[in-house]
Amino acid sequence: MVDILKSITNTNRSLAILIDPEKMKVGTVSAFAKAVFTTITILKEKLHVEQFYFFTGGSTMEKTDFDLWIQTLKENTEIPIVIFPGSHTQLSENADGLLFINLLSGRNPEYLVEQQVHAAQQLRKTSLEIIPTGYLLIDGGKETAVQRVSKTRPLTQKDISNIVNHAYAAQLMGNQLIYLEAGSGAKHAVSKEIVRDVSNQINIPLIVGGGLRTIRQIEETFKAGANMVVIGTAIEENINWKG
Structure with a gap:
């Protein structure tokens, strides 16, 4: 098992690669896992990526058997599966790891502590690798599902110092990853200036996602200091996406 x-x-x-189980029926997971392998091979060559992951989760999960969905994906891939949960109900022992999310860009106690407390009971004896993650929602030019569900506003990209302060505070609070997220289908990705300044301030890995649709954007994000880039909508819309 990979130490994530x-x-x-x-x-x-x-x-x-971020996958929302609510947008992919469990019966199509096997075909997706096989088809996306070609895309992964191309991205590895173009971007010199050393490690791939599947991030799975969504803002809601009302009509999906999350555990069965994760189990099906696990049976059809050797790529590590990391849960990126929208709530405490999105847990499965069939995954490899879990981002234990702290939505520090918002001030809603439901996502600062309540969801985490609800999850704690289920995670006491888990075999999942749990990674405390400071999650900052950044304004990507459109309202996102995270914003609607969490009832929090994103941080404006115009105030870089505020974003840097949030990221550094997240590190000081003991988080082991920082995740800058512009949101699914964002019009504007997190700027390379923000990525650079946050990367220069923290000494833990930096994840960046949302609105990244081209190889050039991803390359610039890596060069600015991201340790990991997350792609969702681009592959969701086109399984053969090549940047």
């Missing part, structure tokens, strides 16, 4: 945090920390470039 150690791998992200010790590799220069990791890439995660």
Whole structure:
């Protein structure tokens, strides 16, 4: 089993493909896992990516058997599966790891502590690798599902120092990853200036996602200091996406 945090920390470039189980029926997971392998091979060559992951989760999960969905994906891939949960109900022992999310860009106690407390009971005896993650929602030019569900506002990209302060505070609070997220289908990705300044301030791995649709954007994000880039909508819309 991959030591996820150690791998992200010790590799220069990791890439995660974000999948929302509510947008992919369990009966199509096997075909997706096979089809996306070609895309992964191309991205590895173009971007010199050292490690790939599947991030799985969504803002809601009302009509999906999350555990069965994760189990099906696990049976059809050797790529590590990391849960990126929208709530405490999105847990499965069939995954390899879990981002234990702290939505520090918002001030809603439901996502600062309540969801985490609800999850704690289920995680006491888990075999999942749990990684405390400071999650900062950044304004990507459109309202996102995270914003609607969490009832929190994103941080404006115009105030870089505020974003840097949030990221550094997240590190001081003991988080082991920082995740800058512009949101699914964002019009504007997190700027390379923000990525650079946050990367220069923290000494833990930096994840960046949302609105990244081209190889050039991803390359610039890596060069600015991201340890991991997350792609979601681009591959969701086109399984053969090549940047």
